[in-house]
Amino acid sequence: MDPVLADRLQFAFTVMFHYLFPIGTMGLAPFVAAYTWKAAHRRDEESARIAAFWTKIFAINFAAGVVSGIPMEFQFGTNWAAFSRTTGSVVGQPLAMEGIFAFFLESVFLGALLYRRRGVPSVFVAWAGVMVCAGAWLSGFFIVATNAWMQHPVGYRIAADGTILLESIWLVLFSPFAYWQFAHVLCGALLAGGFIVAGVGAYYLLSRRDESIGRRLVRAGTIVAFAFALIAVFPTGDRQGRDVTRYQPVKLAAEEGLFTTEREAPLAIIGMPDVARMRLIDPIYVPDFLSFLSYGNYKANVNGLDAYARDLWPPVEVTYYAYHIMVGLGTVFAATATIAVVLLAFGRLWSARWLLWILMLIIPFPFIANEAGWVASEVGRQPWIVYGVMKTAAGGSPTVSSGETIFTLIGFAGMYFLLGVLFLYLVLREIGKGPSGSEAG
Amino acid sequence: MSVAGFIAIAFMLTMYVLLDGFDLGVAAVAPLVARSDRERAATMAAIGPFWNGNEVWLIAGAAALFALFPAAYASSFSGFYLPFIVVLWLLMFRGIALELREHFPSEIWHQFWDAAFSASSALLIFVFGIALGNLLRGVPLDASGYFRGTFAFLLNPYALLVGLFALATLGVHGAAFAAMRIEGEPAARAIRVVAGGSWLVLILYLAVTALTVSMSAPLRASWLFVMPVLSLTALAAMWRSARLGRARDAFLKSSGFIVTLLAASAGTIFPYLLPAYPARNAGISIFAAAPSETALACALSVTLIGVAGIAVYTPLVWRRMAGKIRVE
Numbered sequence: 001m002d003p004v005l006a007d008r009l010q011f012a013f014t015v016m017f018h019y020l021f022p023i024g025t026m027g028l029a030p031f032v033a034a035y036t037w038k039a040a041h042r043r044d045e046e047s048a049r050i051a052a053f054w055t056k057i058f059a060i061n062f063a064a065g066v067v068s069g070i071p072m073e074f075q076f077g078t079n080w081a082a083f084s085r086t087t088g089s090v091v092g093q094p095l096a097m098e099g100i101f102a103f104f105l106e107s108v109f110l111g112a113l114l115y116r117r118r119g120v121p122s123v124f125v126a127w128a129g130v131m132v133c134a135g136a137w138l139s140g141f142f143i144v145a146t147n148a149w150m151q152h153p154v155g156y157r158i159a160a161d162g163t164i165l166l167e168s169i170w171l172v173l174f175s176p177f178a179y180w181q182f183a184h185v186l187c188g189a190l191l192a193g194g195f196i197v198a199g200v201g202a203y204y205l206l207s208r209r210d211e212s213i214g215r216r217l218v219r220a221g222t223i224v225a226f227a228f229a230l231i232a233v234f235p236t237g238d239r240q241g242r243d244v245t246r247y248q249p250v251k252l253a254a255e256e257g258l259f260t261t262e263r264e265a266p267l268a269i270i271g272m273p274d275v276a277r278m279r280l281i282d283p284i285y286v287p288d289f290l291s292f293l294s295y296g297n298y299k300a301n302v303n304g305l306d307a308y309a310r311d312l313w314p315p316v317e318v319t320y321y322a323y324h325i326m327v328g329l330g331t332v333f334a335a336t337a338t339i340a341v342v343l344l345a346f347g348r349l350w351s352a353r354w355l356l357w358i359l360m361l362i363i364p365f366p367f368i369a370n371e372a373g374w375v376a377s378e379v380g381r382q383p384w385i386v387y388g389v390m391k392t393a394a395g396g397s398p399t400v401s402s403g404e405t406i407f408t409l410i411g412f413a414g415m416y417f418l419l420g421v422l423f424l425y426l427v428l429r430e431i432g433k434g435p436s437g438s439e440a441g
Numbered sequence: 442m443s444v445a446g447f448i449a450i451a452f453m454l455t456m457y458v459l460l461d462g463f464d465l466g467v468a469a470v471a472p473l474v475a476r477s478d479r480e481r482a483a484t485m486a487a488i489g490p491f492w493n494g495n496e497v498w499l500i501a502g503a504a505a506l507f508a509l510f511p512a513a514y515a516s517s518f519s520g521f522y523l524p525f526i527v528v529l530w531l532l533m534f535r536g537i538a539l540e541l542r543e544h545f546p547s548e549i550w551h552q553f554w555d556a557a558f559s560a561s562s563a564l565l566i567f568v569f570g571i572a573l574g575n576l577l578r579g580v581p582l583d584a585s586g587y588f589r590g591t592f593a594f595l596l597n598p599y600a601l602l603v604g605l606f607a608l609a610t611l612g613v614h615g616a617a618f619a620a621m622r623i624e625g626e627p628a629a630r631a632i633r634v635v636a637g638g639s640w641l642v643l644i645l646y647l648a649v650t651a652l653t654v655s656m657s658a659p660l661r662a663s664w665l666f667v668m669p670v671l672s673l674t675a676l677a678a679m680w681r682s683a684r685l686g687r688a689r690d691a692f693l694k695s696s697g698f699i700v701t702l703l704a705a706s707a708g709t710i711f712p713y714l715l716p717a718y719p720a721r722n723a724g725i726s727i728f729a730a731a732p733s734e735t736a737l738a739c740a741l742s743v744t745l746i747g748v749a750g751i752a753v754y755t756p757l758v759w760r761r762m763a764g765k766i767r768v769e
Binding site: 062063073088092097103397399411425 | 489490491493494496497499500501502503504505507508509510511512514515516517518519520522523525526529530532533534536537540541544585587588589733735736739740743744746747748750751754755758761
């Protein structure tokens, strides 16, 4: 096997497994902060129990995130030595900021929430929750900024020996590409967080226990999920789509399954890409809509894959399916959350057990949508590791063979399996015990 | 500025060794310190709040190395490929073992997870020690600055000896921490481990130092001759504190001892991040491995501001955490 393909498989596997946990921490962090704040100020038993409950679930998520995340930091060096050596001057910066600014904040203040002494002033507790949330989000920001630079490199120059050197860290951190991408990623996580909270609440209501807490969770969760399901589409999704149209048009063509360049390009809702024949099999189209989404004009010309050399195409099928899964699930989320919020407004939600069932069972799907979005974005970036500047094929480690990488990939799979089982066991046990079983701190 | 970068990396890795060192050390000496199931549970509880946060120093240190000296980061991480992956697995497994323990209802399972936790932690210290040994000895770099660390090369007698030394040193460090955090019988045993272990540390220290000095014939910096004096003073002071039963003092002096060791190591390889073997006055130096001035300045400011912030809020938070652990 090509060593770089083995490296890609390993990175894809480890990062996709790892990312399950940051979705949880970024999405649940504001709930932890809000519930902790409320408990610290109101001092009623129920709020304190809810805060303690979500802090515990957050902590399990965070620990699994750290344990699965350490390999990510190492892999840049172990498996992508040439990439690290060439781009470290830029890519190393936001990664170092993540470690030094965000990660410490999150871990230290989470420790404060979990292991605080009795009788610690409530102001301190309330702010510790806010700091945990700030840490989780900052962490996400720096990682997305790193990725955004690989998608749309700015603020650098190329030295005589081919090394990429940092010119301006501000351009890297505050490129519009980076912050729209971060906003969209955060929406995805908050949407997941909302559905997790609502789903756990729905579980309590359906099993007729902790009903007062269950209602609070469903109410808060659905409202958050509703808000961010909409913001994920507009403006954040829309803006990111426009950035892709502008800077990575061939990725757009692959995501949308647009093989031929067209004026009045239609939007494919479903269909199977047939790359050999350059067409979609059994598509359902919305006429002219892709032109409108990309350029705000129904008559605009949109470049298809045929406008680009074949060796610059990303893997079309994976990009297309992943993108359509993200968009399709996003639509389902928006619809579900809208119905839930409407029923909530009319006071009908508590008797609509069918909807509570849906809310409970929907929990895994935001995770799938988040992962699919990343797959579309990252596989769609191929064959570039730094878009337009450095090819993925040139990024691997010259001293590491594909066999070694496959071997360690299998090892990671075993370790992650153990971690995954442990995580599910711990989280399900906490949910089973419920907030009423949580000791109010 | 490259020198400041070198110091920043050395500082972060020292913090990692001091902090994760104590929780690794506690795990490694747990079989000597805790006898019953409840005592072992108390030992785990003593490091429960800290281990995750301590590992963050490793992540931050690796990230800072990436940002400051990408060439050294790329070459060392890919060259030590399998050992580093083994470190990752051990780090993960030990976290899993620690968290799993309490969730199994039987004592047989507790014993299994305790043994797994202690063994993986001890092995981790040993592997870190071997890595340090090889760093001091140098690695066979090729013309493009890469190398391939084979097991036969990495597991040389000198590196193995440094591995043992690391195990003894951090074991004592962990025992001092355990004596400080736990109450009752295990604390008394822990402090005896510190006092007795000091002798083992002393013997290994003399052996490692003698070998290191003989290997690196022309010492690059004359101030390095001061280091053995400082190290031995700290070690003697630690032994004394342990004999007097002052756990907190012993822990601080153990920390001082470790700082002198790492400072001496850093001084030995300076200005190289990755010295070449066998010609050790070559290799990837901080000047060759550094990225642009802008990048260095940026990474340095990040490190300084970040570490200053951490120095402010960590003690603030730790003061508010629960005190000594009682055996239940």
